Amino acid sequence: MISAALIADKAQSLKGFCIETRRDFHRNPEVGMQEERTARLAAQHLEKLGLDIRTGVGGTGVSGVLQGARPGRTIAIRADMDALPIQDQKTCDYASRRAGVMHACGHDGHTAMLMATASLLTDLRDSLCGNVQFIFQPAEEGPGGARAMIDDGVLLDPKVDACLGLHLQTDLLVGRIGIRYGTISAASDSIEISIRGQAGPGAGPHEAVDAIAVAAQAIVALQTIVSREISPVEPAVVSVGTVRGGYRGNVIADEVFMTGTVRTLQADTRSMMPQRIERIIRGVTGAMRASYDLKYSFGYPSALNDTAITALAESAAKEILGQDQVEHLPAPTMGAEDFAYFAEAVPASFLRLGARNEAKGIIYPGHNPKFDFDEDAMPTGVSVLSLAAIKYLLER
Ligand SMILES: [Zn+2]
Ligand SMILES: [Zn+2]
Secondary structure: OOHHHHHHHHHHHHHHHHHHHHHHHHHOEEEOOHHHHHHHHHHHHHHHHOOOEEEEEOOEEEEEEEOOOOOEEEEEEEOOOOEEEOOOOHHHHOOOOOOOOOOOOOHHHHHHHHHHHHHHHOOOOOOOOOEEEEEEOOOOOOOOOHHHHHHHOOOOOOOEEEEEEEEEEEEEOOOOOEOOOOOEEEEEEEEEEEEEEOOOEOOHHHOOOOOOHHHHHHHHHHHHHHHHHOOOOOOOOEEEEEEEEEEOOOOOOOOOEEEEEEEEEEEHHHHHHHHHHHHHHHHHHOOOOOOOEEEEOOOOOEEEEOOHHHHHHHHHHHHHHHHHEEEEEOOOOOOOOOOHHHHHHOEEEEEEEEEEEHOOEEOOOOOOOOOOOOOHHHHHHHHHHHHHHHHHHHHO
16 A cells, blocks of 8 residues: 555655755756757666667657556656756856856756655565656746647657646745646746838937837837736736847847847637737837838746646645645746646646745746755655656556
């Protein structure tokens, strides 16, 4: 009989492995689609456990199937492997050794935890009915590896019936799990806008069409999409993140190039965004004698947690940690997560794993150059993922 206490014990005994593995990845970070070393170590680990592995899935992705002693359904557990192009500012001995690259989002921890989860569940193979597919995904931070792995068949053979994933969070106390029913992350799209006017002397604006004045109006007008066109109870974001243009203070600029991001939760709100943005840019540039180019690129969709799989993960978390360590998250994040593609393909749930510890100085958010997470979180993650997978395979 597999109990929560047994799983928690086994996960605790894998803590040393988790820390050592995570620190090794942390010292040797690799950005998206270049995760050669990380993928190789994950694959070697699965191979040593005797799993059927596939490498080079959707780029540098790796997958491994654990077949239980008896047949049944298949549940996938996914981790992301990529680091970010950020200079590590930590001084600890496991700080990044690669200039300008660091694990600032905890994906080193996700990969180490999934390797440990594979060890734990392989140990229990004799009591499993069904399969567990371990998925090590590249490029979550962009351009995206989930879609590529799915297109490459990672959810087929054996056909995956459900999927689990989690993310380390330094806004949630270590020892806690955050769960949420329904939408958990936003759709993330990007915009590129060129505005063209006509250059001229700064002293003679009537002889020019000032692209900077037009861009300024356009930026302000874009803010009215969220404030005036979308219901105040429906979350959406339009942010212009870069503006580039001009030559010098006494010359009127003929061109401005801007980039931005668009975040939405509902599909119908999202689908209206390209035409809303275009209407405003067309109107403002037309009114001010300028012309424009707009490129709207759809990125990750928003991720939806399945009710049944989330309930299963919640009960696993409560059995491992106790009722009061499991938090219902009040709102989705407007951040994006390409786990969304797995959640689109099969019933899935994405959990938040608490990793904040102010006493240890672990307070920095993801993507901060001083980011770190409390390693005590890792056995928690391993035990909750393992027990949720076991529960799924026992459920009929
Ligand atoms: Zn990130
Ligand atoms: Zn991340």
